[in-house]
Amino acid sequence: xxxxxxxxxxxxxxxxxxxxxxxxxxxxxxxxxxxxxxxxxxxxxxxxxxxxxxxxxxxxxxxxxxxxxxxxxxxxxxxxxxxxxxxxxxxxxxxxxxxxxxxxxxxxxxxxxxxxxxxxxxxxxxxxxxxxxxxxxxxxxxxxxxxxxxxxxxxxxxxxxxxxxxxxxxxxxxxxxxxxxxxxxxxxxxxxxxxxxxxxxxxxxxxxxxxxxxxxxxxxxxxxxxxxxxxxxxxxxxxxxxxxxxxxxxxxxxxxxxxxxxxxxxxxxxxxxxxxxxxxxxxxxxxxxxxxxxxxxxxxxxxxxxxxxxxxxxxxxxxxxxxxxxxxxxxxxxxxxxxxxxxxxxxxxxxxxxxxxxxxxxxxxxxxxxxxxxxxxxxxxxxxx
Amino acid sequence: xxxxxxxxxxxxxxxxxxxxxxxxxxxxxxxxxxxxxxxxxxxxxxxxxxxxxxxxxxxxxxxxxxxxxxxxxxxxxxxxxxxxxxxxxxxxxxxxxxxxxxxxxxxxxxxxxxxxxxxxxxxxxxxxxxxxxxxxxxxxxxxxxxxxxxxxxxxxxxxxxxxxxxxxxxxxxxxxxxxxxxxxxxxxxxxxxxxxxxxxxxxxxxxxxxxxxxxxxxxxxxxxxxxxxxxxxxxxxxxxxxxxxxxxxxxxxxxxxxxxxxxxxxxxxxxxxxxxxxxxxxxxxxxxxxxxxxxxxxxxxxxxxxxxxxxxxxxxxxxxxxxxxxxxxxxxxxxxxxxxxxxxxxxxxxxxxxxxxxxxxxxxxxxxxxxxxxxxxxxxxxxxx
Numbered sequence: 001x002x003x004x005x006x007x008x009x010x011x012x013x014x015x016x017x018x019x020x021x022x023x024x025x026x027x028x029x030x031x032x033x034x035x036x037x038x039x040x041x042x043x044x045x046x047x048x049x050x051x052x053x054x055x056x057x058x059x060x061x062x063x064x065x066x067x068x069x070x071x072x073x074x075x076x077x078x079x080x081x082x083x084x085x086x087x088x089x090x091x092x093x094x095x096x097x098x099x100x101x102x103x104x105x106x107x108x109x110x111x112x113x114x115x116x117x118x119x120x121x122x123x124x125x126x127x128x129x130x131x132x133x134x135x136x137x138x139x140x141x142x143x144x145x146x147x148x149x150x151x152x153x154x155x156x157x158x159x160x161x162x163x164x165x166x167x168x169x170x171x172x173x174x175x176x177x178x179x180x181x182x183x184x185x186x187x188x189x190x191x192x193x194x195x196x197x198x199x200x201x202x203x204x205x206x207x208x209x210x211x212x213x214x215x216x217x218x219x220x221x222x223x224x225x226x227x228x229x230x231x232x233x234x235x236x237x238x239x240x241x242x243x244x245x246x247x248x249x250x251x252x253x254x255x256x257x258x259x260x261x262x263x264x265x266x267x268x269x270x271x272x273x274x275x276x277x278x279x280x281x282x283x284x285x286x287x288x289x290x291x292x293x294x295x296x297x298x299x300x301x302x303x304x305x306x307x308x309x310x311x312x313x314x315x316x317x318x319x320x321x322x323x324x325x326x327x328x329x330x331x332x333x334x335x336x337x338x339x340x341x342x343x344x345x346x347x348x349x350x351x352x353x354x355x356x357x358x359x360x361x362x363x364x365x366x367x368x369x370x371x372x373x374x375x376x377x378x379x380x381x382x383x384x385x
Numbered sequence: 386x387x388x389x390x391x392x393x394x395x396x397x398x399x400x401x402x403x404x405x406x407x408x409x410x411x412x413x414x415x416x417x418x419x420x421x422x423x424x425x426x427x428x429x430x431x432x433x434x435x436x437x438x439x440x441x442x443x444x445x446x447x448x449x450x451x452x453x454x455x456x457x458x459x460x461x462x463x464x465x466x467x468x469x470x471x472x473x474x475x476x477x478x479x480x481x482x483x484x485x486x487x488x489x490x491x492x493x494x495x496x497x498x499x500x501x502x503x504x505x506x507x508x509x510x511x512x513x514x515x516x517x518x519x520x521x522x523x524x525x526x527x528x529x530x531x532x533x534x535x536x537x538x539x540x541x542x543x544x545x546x547x548x549x550x551x552x553x554x555x556x557x558x559x560x561x562x563x564x565x566x567x568x569x570x571x572x573x574x575x576x577x578x579x580x581x582x583x584x585x586x587x588x589x590x591x592x593x594x595x596x597x598x599x600x601x602x603x604x605x606x607x608x609x610x611x612x613x614x615x616x617x618x619x620x621x622x623x624x625x626x627x628x629x630x631x632x633x634x635x636x637x638x639x640x641x642x643x644x645x646x647x648x649x650x651x652x653x654x655x656x657x658x659x660x661x662x663x664x665x666x667x668x669x670x671x672x673x674x675x676x677x678x679x680x681x682x683x684x685x686x687x688x689x690x691x692x693x694x695x696x697x698x699x700x701x702x703x704x705x706x707x708x709x710x711x712x713x714x715x716x717x718x719x720x721x722x723x724x725x726x727x728x729x730x731x732x733x734x735x736x737x738x739x740x741x742x743x744x745x746x747x748x749x750x751x752x753x754x755x756x757x758x759x760x761x762x763x764x765x766x767x768x769x770x
Contacts, residue, residue, distance in 0.1 A: 023519070052447075055440040055514060059522070062437075062469030062515040062631075065761040069631040077626045078762070079475060082465045084447030090464060094479070101486035129440060130447040134408070137444070241462045246447075246454040376450040377463070 006099045007226035007233035008383070010039025010219035011345040016183040016333030019213040024058050024114040025070040027215040031110060031338075032071040035217035040229045042219065046104040047071075047078040048095040050087035050111040051337035056126045057115050073108065084130035084372035085286065087111065088340025089379035092218065096236055096381075099220050106225075111338035112215035123211050127336065130373045132247045144208065144287065146248050146374045148200035151289035153254055155202060157304065162202055164307025165288035166193035169206045169330055171316060172285065176327025178357035181342075183212045183333030207288040209328075214335030216342045232352045238271030238382030240264060246376050257375035260297040264369070267380035268299075273365065275299040278382070280322040280350055280360045281367040282343035285329045294369055295323065298380070317360060325350060325358045340370035344381060351385025391484045392611035392618035393768070395424025395604035396730040401568040401718030404598040409443050409499040410455040412600040416495060416723075417456040420602035425614045427604065431489040432456075432463040433480040435472035435496040436722035441511045442500050458493065469515035469757035470671065472496065473725025474764035477603065481621055481766075484605050491610075496723035497600035508596050512721065515758045517632045529593065529672065531633050531759045533585035536674035538639055540587060542689065547587055549692025550673040551578035554591045554715055556701060557670065561712025563742035566727075568597045568718030592673040594713075599720030601727045617737045623656030623767030625649060631761050642760035645682040649754070652765035653684075658750065660684040663767070665707040665735055665745045666752040667728035670714045679754055680708065683765070702745060710735060710743045725755035729766060736770025 012034025014027055022030075028049070036042075047068045054060045064078035081090040088111035095109035115123050128137040131146070155161065170193050176182035188206065196205040226233035242262030245251055252258070268274065275298060283298070285291035292306040300321060301309045309315070315323035326332040326346040329339060347366035349355045364385050371378040397419025399412055407415075413434070421427075432453045439445045449463035466475040473496035480494035500508050513522040516531070540546065555578050561567035573591065581590035611618035627647030630636055637643070653659065660683060668683070670676035677691040685706060686694045694700070700708035711717040711731040714724060732751035734740045749770055756763040 025519075053440045055438045055511075056444075056446075058518065059441075059514050060518045061441075061467060062757050062761060064468060065628060065757060066517065066631045068628065069761075074630055075628050078628060079479070080467045082446060082467050083449060094464070097483075097486070097488055101482070101488065103482055103486065126440075129444050132451065133443065133445045134410075243450060243453065243460050243463060245459055246451045372447050372450060376447060376454075 003100045004102060005223035006096050006220055006236045007223040008218050008236065008348050009221055009226050009229045009233055010035040011348045012038060013181045013216040013342060013345050014214055015181050016212045016214035016335055018116045020116065022213060024054055024060060024112060025067060027114060027213060028067045028110060028112040029071045031215035031217040032108065035108065035219050039219040042106045042221065042229055044073055044076055044108045045106045046076055046098060047073055047108045047110065048081060048091040049078065050081050050091035050340060052082060052084055052087050052113055053126055053129065056129065057118055083377060085336050086340060086370045086372035086377055086379055087337035089370035089381065092340060092344060092381060093239055093241055093379055095220050096239055099222060105221055107220045108217060109220060109341060110215065110217040111341035113335040113337040114213050115211050115335065116213050120211065135247050143374065144200045144203060147287040147289050148203045150254055151202050154289060154292065157255060160307045162194060164310055165207055166190055167310050168288045168291055169193045172324055172328045172330035175317060175325050175358055176331030179327050179332055182327045182331055183210060184331045203287060209286045209330050209334035212333040212335050214333060214338045214342065216338050216345050218341060218344060232385065234348045234351045235384050236381055237384045238267035240266030240380045242378045244375055248374050255293065255303065257293055257297050257378065259375045259378035260294055260369060260371060263378040263380040264298050267382050271382040273382065277365050278321065278367045279363040279365050280325060281369065282324055282326060282346050283369045284371045285324060286334060298369060317358060322360045325355060325360055340379065343368040343370060347383050351383060388485045389487060390608035391481050391605055391621045392608040393603050393621065393733050394606055394611050394614045394618055395420040396733045397423060398566045398601040398727060398730050399599055400566050401597045401599035401720055403501045405501065407598060409439055409445060409497060410452060412499060412598060413452045413495060413497040414456045416600035416602040417493065420493065420604050424604040427491045427606065427614055429458055429461055429493045430491045431461055431483060432458055432493045432495065433476040434463065434465050435476035435725060436465060437467060437469055437472050437498060438511055438514065441514065442503055468762060470721050471725060471755045471757035471762055471764055472722035474753065474755035474766065477725060477729060477766060478624055478626055478764055480605050481624055484607060490606055492605045493602060494605060494726060495600065495602040496726035498720040498722045499598050500596050500720065501598050505596060520632045528759065529585045529588060532672040532674050533588045535639055536587050539674060539677065542640065545692045547579060549695055550592055551575055552695050553673045553676055554578045557709055557713045557715035560702060560710050560743055561716030564712050564717055567712045567716055568595060569716045588672060594671045594715050594719035597718040597720050599718060599723045599727065601723050601730050603726060603729060617770065619733045619736045620769045621766055622769045623652035625651030625765045627763045629760055633759050640678065640688065642678055642682050642763065644760045644763035645679055645754060645756060648763040648765040649683050652767050656767040658767065662750050663706065663752045664748040664750050665710060666754065667709055667711060667731050668754045669756045670709060671719060683754060702743060707745045710740060710745055725764065728753040728755060732768050736768060
């Protein structure tokens, strides 16, 4: 494949939350307008949008044509990617390839999920449709159930308690308290995190990402054009897409996610870097245990050692490897199909030095990781400012 | 964009119908196995799957990872494209670009829809979610309602009766009677077509495509590798993706579909041919009126003249431009997200000379057209045998 270098020249996000005054289309349009304004209003050639389930949440399919029309982009080719919780990164990956291959020059990549117009009970049930309906969800094994079993196994295998997981969540809320786009922009405490209600033992409420509405957008173009639009383009230097078996019980190893390992290997190779070169990252902490496995499978710490590394300050904003300066899925929020795009928008702001109170000083290289289900698929992207 | 020539080296289809003994995954796997066998079992590098609404029909999202795993293709990058009724062609278009750009060599493109596990009433309602939920579907304007208004306008504008539309449907059933994959492989009569129950006047039952389950698959690779696998590769020589406004009432012209015109223009240009060079085509006759507009917007007859052209034998199997030798959506069936892939599989069989009793003699160039909603988007592909 003949590759052009690809830059991000614009980002846009809505605050995540229970946005009852917004619809699927109004949310998406807001993110698009912000991204276009941020990029200096280039003419867009194509749209890729990530969304998990407008069908179930909003009784609306065929959404690429709808969203492009209502966002004022009618007429350009528009494509929806669905890949569960990784739909956002899937849209980025396909948009990246479209620009890299020369298929399109200016590509808008968006992600949107409008989840809160259904009941919390229905929304939780819909989120479970990213797992296997026949072997898992229908039998009552929800995503939180899978994560609870894995967290128990992790705790037993590596002899750790719930404290390191709670500490991760406290850090996420610390970060979110400095993020104007965050759903929960407030700090919490170890006491509150440890004593929050149990959801599926050993997972408590403060180990879980919330439900929420949100939309985010990016504008990609060939690096050679980027300087016309911004003085601080951010380049996508690595991209990888990994897969694993779909059903949890068919995995070789319950404490390691092959899809993350494979996507990271490919992204590091394309970028020509080792994990040590990464200055900060946005990862998929749908549950605190998922974050632990991810930090390990991305190659930053040994299996079982994440808790100790957090204790030693690894992931804090002023530590050697800040994780989720946005507050992550836990506290920035997790509007499913938009999450991968939020992750990348945050890293772009960080690499531009525009992340305000949550800025990681001197960040030059950032990584994003977005997974579907319990790691049935995974995308890793690496950015350089 | 640096383009490699792309060939189709394998096709697979299930018979369309109410397949109560099949699931989403078993259906898809059958089509994949047939396509792999047809191509001589190449090693597949990536999967693109078109599906409209496994979320609403089957309570299942994240289906690319699921389907690749159950079809025995675990580990390769798998991507789901959702674009309403054009999801199948959307998957083809993205698979075509992946091979053309050099991103992947051997790409499996599939389409699947398992619609009949819900009630007919629910399925009809779900199909309406490809139209605008806020401005159309919620207010009772279903897809058949839109088509009925357009058919009435067409009949008034061009002073034609229902007979030419019925004649189209009779031709579709004639063709399907020769197709082992067809949902309705039987002939019908003008009397039966004219006197079938009204659905939304002037549309009667025999003007409508049925609901049904089905899956189809294609294997694409660079043309330079194709000869190793088949003595009769079929080349994709043109591809176009057109868009229109999403809501019906915002269109400039209710009797012409801009998305079809634009996608056809781009596909003809890429192929370097005029409509006159097309030997046969598979088009999107979700309703007989849709077929009339399509035949006109693809550039084959003047506006309003399709009925007369059908009377003169234009579209019959031994006519100058056979339309839907498979029986079309009307009689081969319309498993929504799979339809675009069925269309292309049929054209491949025709260009190979393997279409049995429905073979169009000497066919060298074929065209497919797959649209979403009432032409919110459209794909045209042109194939050469």
